[in-house]
Amino acid sequence: MKIWKKLGIMCMACLMVVSTSFLLVGCGEKDYNTIELNEVTHSIFYAPLYVAINQGYFKEEGLTVNLTNGGGSDTSMSALLTGSADIILAGPETVVYTQQEGAADKPVVFGQLTHCDGSFIVSKEKTENFTLDDLVGETIIGGRKGGLPAMTLQYIIETSGYQIGEGEGKINLRTDVAFNLTASTWEGDKSVKYCTLFEPTATTVAQSNNAQVVASLGELSGSIPYTCFATKQSYLKDHSEQAEKFLKAINKAYNYIATNDSKTVAKALTKSFEGVSEEELAIAVEQYLAINAWSGDLTLTEDSFTNLMNVMLNAKVITKTSKWADVVDNTLATKIKG
Numbered sequence: 001m002k003i004w005k006k007l008g009i010m011c012m013a014c015l016m017v018v019s020t021s022f023l024l025v026g027c028g029e030k031d032y033n034t035i036e037l038n039e040v041t042h043s044i045f046y047a048p049l050y051v052a053i054n055q056g057y058f059k060e061e062g063l064t065v066n067l068t069n070g071g072g073s074d075t076s077m078s079a080l081l082t083g084s085a086d087i088i089l090a091g092p093e094t095v096v097y098t099q100q101e102g103a104a105d106k107p108v109v110f111g112q113l114t115h116c117d118g119s120f121i122v123s124k125e126k127t128e129n130f131t132l133d134d135l136v137g138e139t140i141i142g143g144r145k146g147g148l149p150a151m152t153l154q155y156i157i158e159t160s161g162y163q164i165g166e167g168e169g170k171i172n173l174r175t176d177v178a179f180n181l182t183a184s185t186w187e188g189d190k191s192v193k194y195c196t197l198f199e200p201t202a203t204t205v206a207q208s209n210n211a212q213v214v215a216s217l218g219e220l221s222g223s224i225p226y227t228c229f230a231t232k233q234s235y236l237k238d239h240s241e242q243a244e245k246f247l248k249a250i251n252k253a254y255n256y257i258a259t260n261d262s263k264t265v266a267k268a269l270t271k272s273f274e275g276v277s278e279e280e281l282a283i284a285v286e287q288y289l290a291i292n293a294w295s296g297d298l299t300l301t302e303d304s305f306t307n308l309m310n311v312m313l314n315a316k317v318i319t320k321t322s323k324w325a326d327v328v329d330n331t332l333a334t335k336i337k338g
Contacts, residue, residue, distance in 0.1 A: 034064040038085035043198040044284040045118035050272035052253035061245035091148040111229040112300040116218035119196040130214035135171045140194035145175035151315040199284035218291035298333035
């Protein structure tokens with residue numbers, strides 16, 4: 001599946017190479033202890049990353065991390081390929097797409113942050129004991145076509161015996177809404193009863209609309225490599241020391257979350273979520289702890305990767321599977337684990 005036009009990416013890459021060359025000549029060699037990190041979106045689902053920043057774990061490792069928001073996995077991958085990002089936090093499906101399209105310096109996953117779906121189903125009507133039956137005959141906004149949130153929801157629906165489409169007895173899954181417009185589209189369209197949102201947006205939107213968070217897709221989907229750290233092969237080869245220190249800081253953050261209560265973790269997140277109360281942050285942390293979204297093991301297993309391939313094949317965004325060993329490099333994550 002073409003997530004972006006190759007020609008546009010190649011042009012951007014060339015421009016970046018040229019501009020980077022001028023920068024290196026004019027300003028001296030790049031400081032590789034400063035890492036440009038691009039995240040696919042900003043969510044408490046990625047709490048270990050923000051804890052690592054706010055608790056100073058990156059600084060302890062001698063690193064400075066500059067965080068930018070891609071607003072979508074395709075944009076984040078473009079940032080990596082063009083050199084404006086050293087590392088990205090995105091779904092591993094983006095790495096699969098890029099490798100299958102034939103990137104020269106191919107991106108690889110070198111650390112896993114979350115290992116299940118982190119979105120929640122929000123309903124405009126209060127519902128007790130929600131099941132997928134409640135979606136039949138209704139419309140749900142599930143994310144962008146080709147993105148892991150939409151593909152996972154499609155997989156859950158179809159493997160549970162339901163049909164996707166419009167009409168009696170079917171579930172209308174919309175995949176035509178940009179990720180960052182999901183909440184506003186859902187709020188403005190009276191015909192749409194359900195949508196999927198990540199925390200803290202799910203709780204905030206539900207509270208402001210007298211709505212309800214009714215289900216966790218993470219509980220429904222089971223283990224799947226959902227959000228990972230990826231970089232180019234050349235970066236892992238030339239700057240493995242920095243990449244290892246990066247994962248060490250993330251691992252410290254995992255341990256902080258695992259050994260503190262949700263209120264303490266919420267306080268450590270406040271700098272990253274201005275305008276969100278500590279109470280809302282604590283609720284979101286508890287939501288993710290309840291589904292075991294985070295794990296101290298940063299490796300991405302072959303079994304989990306196989307689940308990802310099944311989800312992507314089911315969504316018909318790929319026609320062939322990629323090899324786990326081609327997409328994933330667990331060398332540093334295994335070293336930290338050991």
